[in-house]
Amino acid sequence: MSLLVTMSLLNGLTLAALLFITASGLTLSFSLMRVVNLTHGALYMAGGFIGVSVIKVTGSWLLALLAGGVVMAILALLEEKFLLRWARGNDLIETLISLSVAIIIGDLVLVIWGGYPKTIEIPAMLSGAWTIPVINLVYPIFRIFMLGLSILIIITLWLFLKKTNLGVTIRAGVDNFEMVSSLGINVRRLFTIVFCLSGFLAGVAGVVGGTFMMLVVGEDWRILTLTLIVIIIGGMGSLVGTVVGALITGLIYSFATAYIPEFSLFILFLPVAIILSIRPHGLFGTKA
Amino acid sequence: MLLSNSSKIFVVLASLALLIAVPWIASDYFVMMCIRVMYFGMLTLSLCFLAGELGVVSLMQASFFGISGYFIAILQTRYQIPFPIPALVGIGVAVLFAALTGLLVIRARGIYFLMLTLVLGQLIWALASQWATVTRGDSGITDIFAPVIFGISTEKSKGAFYLFELFFFCAVIYFLATLKRSPFGLMLRGVRDSESRMAMLGYPVSLLRYMAFIFAAFVASIGGVFFAYFTGLINPHSVSLTTNVETLLSAILGGIQTLFGAILGTAILKVLDLVLSGITQRYLLIMGILFLLTIMFAPKGAAGALKRLWEGFASRKMGSGAPAGGASDDPFYEDTK
Numbered sequence: 001m002s003l004l005v006t007m008s009l010l011n012g013l014t015l016a017a018l019l020f021i022t023a024s025g026l027t028l029s030f031s032l033m034r035v036v037n038l039t040h041g042a043l044y045m046a047g048g049f050i051g052v053s054v055i056k057v058t059g060s061w062l063l064a065l066l067a068g069g070v071v072m073a074i075l076a077l078l079e080e081k082f083l084l085r086w087a088r089g090n091d092l093i094e095t096l097i098s099l100s101v102a103i104i105i106g107d108l109v110l111v112i113w114g115g116y117p118k119t120i121e122i123p124a125m126l127s128g129a130w131t132i133p134v135i136n137l138v139y140p141i142f143r144i145f146m147l148g149l150s151i152l153i154i155i156t157l158w159l160f161l162k163k164t165n166l167g168v169t170i171r172a173g174v175d176n177f178e179m180v181s182s183l184g185i186n187v188r189r190l191f192t193i194v195f196c197l198s199g200f201l202a203g204v205a206g207v208v209g210g211t212f213m214m215l216v217v218g219e220d221w222r223i224l225t226l227t228l229i230v231i232i233i234g235g236m237g238s239l240v241g242t243v244v245g246a247l248i249t250g251l252i253y254s255f256a257t258a259y260i261p262e263f264s265l266f267i268l269f270l271p272v273a274i275i276l277s278i279r280p281h282g283l284f285g286t287k288a
Numbered sequence: 289m290l291l292s293n294s295s296k297i298f299v300v301l302a303s304l305a306l307l308i309a310v311p312w313i314a315s316d317y318f319v320m321m322c323i324r325v326m327y328f329g330m331l332t333l334s335l336c337f338l339a340g341e342l343g344v345v346s347l348m349q350a351s352f353f354g355i356s357g358y359f360i361a362i363l364q365t366r367y368q369i370p371f372p373i374p375a376l377v378g379i380g381v382a383v384l385f386a387a388l389t390g391l392l393v394i395r396a397r398g399i400y401f402l403m404l405t406l407v408l409g410q411l412i413w414a415l416a417s418q419w420a421t422v423t424r425g426d427s428g429i430t431d432i433f434a435p436v437i438f439g440i441s442t443e444k445s446k447g448a449f450y451l452f453e454l455f456f457f458c459a460v461i462y463f464l465a466t467l468k469r470s471p472f473g474l475m476l477r478g479v480r481d482s483e484s485r486m487a488m489l490g491y492p493v494s495l496l497r498y499m500a501f502i503f504a505a506f507v508a509s510i511g512g513v514f515f516a517y518f519t520g521l522i523n524p525h526s527v528s529l530t531t532n533v534e535t536l537l538s539a540i541l542g543g544i545q546t547l548f549g550a551i552l553g554t555a556i557l558k559v560l561d562l563v564l565s566g567i568t569q570r571y572l573l574i575m576g577i578l579f580l581l582t583i584m585f586a587p588k589g590a591a592g593a594l595k596r597l598w599e600g601f602a603s604r605k606m607g608s609g610a611p612a613g614g615a616s617d618d619p620f621y622e623d624t625k
Contacts, residue, residue: 036399038406086584092345095399096536096583103533103576111570221529225410228403262421265414272407273392280395 006137008258009251014143014212016250017150021205022223023230023242024157025198031174031237032194035094039079040202041224042105047072047203048210048219049113051120061123061211068207069200075105076199080192106220117216120207146212153204154243161239170194174237222265226253229268233275235285244283307454311447319450321558323518326457329554330511331531332538334504336550337464339539341473342500343480344401347532348389348409349508352382354416354527356509357516361429362422371435378516379509386505394497409532417524428523432516453514460507464547467503476500530572537579543589553589 026040047068054064079101087093126142161167173180173190181187206215209223226249234245248271256264275283311319335349356378363374389408396404416423423429434443437452467473478486479493487493516522525531534557542553560578564571582589588596 034399036403083580083584091399092402093583093587095402096345097580099533100576100579100583103572103579107570107573107576111573221410222414225407225414228407232404232407262419263415264418266411266418269408269411276392276395276404 003137004258007139008255010137010139010143010147011257012251012254013247014147014150014250015254016246017147017154018205018209019226019230019250020243020246021150021153021201021208022227023234023246024154024239025201026227027231027234027237027239027242028170028174029194029198030231032170032177033084033094033191034091035084035098036228037076037195037198038095038099038224039076039102039105040198040227041220041222042102042109043072043075043199043202044206044209044223045215045220046075046105046109047206048120048215049109049118049206050203051207051210052113052118052215055120061120061126064120065204065207069204072203072206073196073200076195076202077192079199080195084195102220102224106217109220110217115217117214118210119214120211122211143212146208149208153201157201158239166193225265226268229272231282233271233282235279235282237286238282238284241282241284304458307458308451311450316446319446321562323446323450323453323514325551325555325558326453327511327514327518328535328538328558329551330457330460330514331508331535332542332550332554333460333464333547334506334508334511335535335539336542336544336547337467337507338500338504339544340546341468341476341480342497344397345536346405346504347402347529347536348405348412349504349535350527350531351409351412352386352505352508353512353515353531354412354522355382355385356512357522357526358416358423358429360513360516361432361522364432365429375435375513378513379506382509382512383502383506386502390498390501390505394494394501406529406532409527410529413524413527413529416527423524426524428521428525430521432520432522434517434520449518453518456510456514460510461547464507468547472496472499533579534575537575537582539589540579540582540587541589543592543595545588545592549589549592 022040022044026037029035029037050071051064051068054067055061058064079098083097083101084094087097122140122142126145128141129138130141130144131138159167161171169180169185169190170193173185173187177187180190209215213219230242230245230249232245233248234241234243249268252268252271253264256267260267279285310322314322331349331353334352335346338344338346338349356375359378359381360374363369363377393401393404393408417426419425434441434449436443437448440448443449475486475491475496478491479496483493486496512526515526538553538557539550540553541556542551543549561571564574568574586592
């Protein structure tokens with residue numbers, strides 16, 4: 001394998017892991033509430049910028065990660081409680097509300113942090129490069145750590161959904177929402193929790209992404225587009241589909257960036273077109 | 289409405305005469321404003337047509353608008369091809385692209401449609417911004433000159449450009465109004481209200497939706513022609529999500545159900561744009577807040593409010609006293625009387 005191929009493969013995997021973190025939150029809140037939260041990209045970006053500020057003050061990357069997640073969870077909570085609940089039941093209006101909130105947050109980020117691209121500094125412990133033994137490739141340690149961290153988040157999320165009571169309730173709600181509410185479970189609270197979780201994941205992803213990519217104005221829409229492509233390909237509401245979708249999207253985007261940079265995003269039109277024409281609800285999606 | 293047929297025709301003719309007279313009676317500034325409202329109006333009209341007749345919200349109408357603009361720019365500045373050809377090719381390509389994407393999106397409904405069109409629109413934006421050898425990236429293509437029509441340069445004379453555009457603008461409105469009233473329009477509304485019933489009655493439901501999507505793209509691409517000629521430049525901003533959201537906001541501000549609402553909304557937003565750009569750089573923030581407030585508190589828009597006012601007035605005059613409307617506040621709902 002040539003160097004470029006290996007690099008693209010590794011970068012693609014890292015991006016796929018990042019996309020999974022953002023897309024899993026979005027697909028969870030979608031399948032439960034039937035709302036495509038278009039604020040998700042803005043939460044990603046705002047979370048990343050919060051991380052920038054926190055690391056500047058405290059110097060702790062882990063704290064930045066937590067702060068990005070928690071602040072975005074609170075933001076998502078406010079959005080759900082005060083805006084989306086206003087239009088509950090009309091999913092189109094709810095989605096449009098989330099779109100307007102995304103625009104507002106995007107511009108506020110510009111006001112607060114300015115228009116210059118920023119990156120989150122790599123913590124000293126994790127900086128430097130490491131030679132991967134078998135293929136003899138020099139790769140930044142931080143990226144490998146990032147890949148590991150993303151996989152850790154994926155596994156944690158998986159365990160949370162499979163093993164904890166709350167996770168089981170959420171999955172039940174995804175499958176049959178009416179049945180869950182008739183069993184006496186507080187669905188409003190469930191909505192709020194899932195929305196918070198989704199915001200938390202977006203914020204965390206923002207800090208992670210802000211460390212190995214850049215945070216620039218417009219990043220919110222780029223990430224949202226990629227995330228939406230992931231769930232369109234994978235199928236709404238399916239976690240397995242999200243993993244597969246993230247892998248396809250991440251790898252194609254990464255290889256295209258290396259070989260045909262002029263079409264790196266546009267090329268994603270192909271998988272979307274092919275998969276939608278064969279399976280209109282995505283690879284693992286079921287008819288709603 | 290209470291107007292009789294003959295007085296309706298009179299109103300239409302009078303307003304048409306007034307519109308034609310604008311270059312002679314109004315200032316250059318006003319004429320330029322009208323030109324802008326008309327081309328963005330066509331963009332909004334295409335969105336309103338889809339929303340009103342199909343009940344779907346598209347976030348990619350600006351792509352068709354931009355595609356025709358880009359083709360004009362490339363064919364004219366690169367290959368020096370004379371006037372009608374670049375515009376026709378631009379519209380043709382936009383319609384072809386709609387025929388292609390239409391295959392993907394017509395099956396989607398509601399938020400799926402919105403999400404899918406958002407993604408496709410963003411991919412077009414990425415292409416415009418990244419394919420720098422052809423589109424010149426973020427700086428865009430400049431020096432597009434408006435054509436000479438009947439020996440008059442519409443590049444030099446704003447009045448001539450206005451009349452040139454007005455002709456097509458009226459044609460588009462006539463086209464859409466006729467389409468709405470035609471059997472095709474009725475079938476579309478049937479599909480919107482109960483797709484399964486229409487399918488059961490033997491109507492080609494998917495084909496109808498597909499056709500509507502292509503018609504809408506056609507209207508948007510005509511707007512793009514005038515946009516490119518008037519501003520003389522085209523850049524990725526014209527196909528960006530911001531433009532798409534502005535279009536949606538115009539539509540909702542004016543009232544998404546009527547053609548008149550589309551124009552009204554565009555006019556409101558463009559005047560606001562002009563006023564705000566002089567005093568603040570936070571245009572997006574204000575637009576977002578306005579969008580949020582409109583969606584939450586006045587989803588039927590200005591045209592809806594005017595209609596309610598008119599109906600209230602009319603019913604009072606007739607002494608019925610019954611409250612008008614009474615439909616839900618959903619902008620995508622219309623009673624099909």
